[in-house]
Amino acid sequence: MTATQIDLLQSAGSASQANLSIRLERTEVNAIAARGVEMVYQSGTERFQALKNIDLEVKSGDIQLLMGPSGSGKTTLLSILAGILTPTSGSVSLLGEEISKLSSSKLAKFRLENIGFIFQGFNLFPALTALENVEVALNLKGIRRAAAHRQALDLLDQVGLSQQAKRHPQDLSGGQKQRVAIARALAGNPRLIMADEPTAALDSHNGHAVIELLRNLAKEKGRTVLIVTHDPRIIDVADSVAYLEDGVLKSGVRTR
């Protein structure tokens, strides 16, 4: 079903049917698909296999968690799925594009246009205000001056931080910093959000606020959200949880 067909259904007053169609459309498409992914780290004569034959499919609009003990390979897998790290073997498709086949410049462009990243340590520029931190991300995506300023204000508003736009990171709480980082990850409207331990540095209140934002991104805005986490609170909002152990995908549990 095309977007036009969905519009027609909605305008014909078949809202519930259209909603069902949208849901079906979302669940039909895999936003992320990994096949036979292996990763071997080699330093000198030392060889370490961090991932073994990983198959993973993430449906469009889903919140997918990657969980497992420390050292089980979660960040390695996230980096491969984000096209930051090249697997030793196997293939990865994002939004129907097999990224393993892209040249490094095409891959960099694909990442910039389609993936927003959120990290445990926020990775904000300390010398820039919250607003400027988001503007810089928009500038990188080719959006300049007045448009970048307007969009950055709008993104800060979406994460509930309009009042803090002029503050520097050192004057924000951990939760507020992470919300700036989420606003920055949303610059340019990427369809995929990838987060590495987004709540690890946050207390319960701020952790919940960030989890609610991530839920909203998937459920209200249709983004696909992939999260590496040890935080059991996030399981409540996840559609699917994949557990890694010693580089092996032990189980994938669909939670809804």
Ligand SMILES: Nc1ncnc2c1ncn2[C@@H]1O[C@H](COP(=O)(O)OP(=O)(O)OP(=O)(O)O)[C@@H](O)[C@H]1O
């Ligand atoms: N660049 C590297 N060179 C060699 N070994 C590496 C490298 N990066 C990671 N590893 C090893 O690969 C394994 C998986 O690491 P990874 O960081 O993916 O695990 P993780 O599950 O994300 O761990 P944590 O929860 O502690 O962040 C670990 O044993 C780690 O030491």
